[in-house]
Amino acid sequence: MAPKYLYKILDSQPPSPLPEKFPTTPLDAQDGFIHLSTAQQTPITAKLFFSNHDRLWVLRLDREALDGRIEYSTDPKAGVENGCAHVHDSTKGLGRGNVVEVVEVRRESGEAWPEVKGMRGLTDS
Template identity: 60%
Template sequence: MPPPTYLYKILDAPPPSPLPKTLPSTELDAKDGFIHLSSAEQTPITAKLFFARCEQLWILRLKPEALDGKIEYSSDPNNGIVDGFAHLHGTRRGLGKDNIEKVLEVNREGAVSWVEVKDMLRLQD
């Protein structure tokens, strides 16, 4: 399977505007020592699993070739992920204005799952 054209980072709060050179790490990324990323197909599943209580998310679209560090993939067959989640290890730059191509604000209403939100299903691989 070819690598995705884009990778995505989900945030539960808006990033600063304009984007800084480097965004602060999320609590989970700092704890785990790498940046958690998803492909377009995985992003709605990731949102469903880890952001179920949020009504609004900010999705950072990243080009893998603009990231420093090493991208490694890990699978989670119990949650339907067989192609592997992308993890960015050893980055010195992190995420910021030089590698975030686009910030997408995505909203959902009521009890609708993130896997049903049209804007999430329209992300590009």
């Protein structure tokens, strides 16, 4: 069963109020699709790609409100079955119409992202 929510990790605070459409991240622009994670994958993604950050913002996205084609590609480094979600050919992108919540997460010195309370509290439904 497909998750109700998918997540986007940002390393800088999003604007408030949320815009209709966020600017594309450099990685998403380079790869030509939007990189997302499930609740289970988000702490792992943070550990792999945001290890130099102690503060992140996680966008909880309504999967059904995303336009474009969602594909799951397995990344052996992630160690999670079914791979990470990628949104291809989106015209709306991410923004006010599909962001349900912005969760700010902080980690203490020496704490790994999978141990952070805010990361452990993410859900797929």
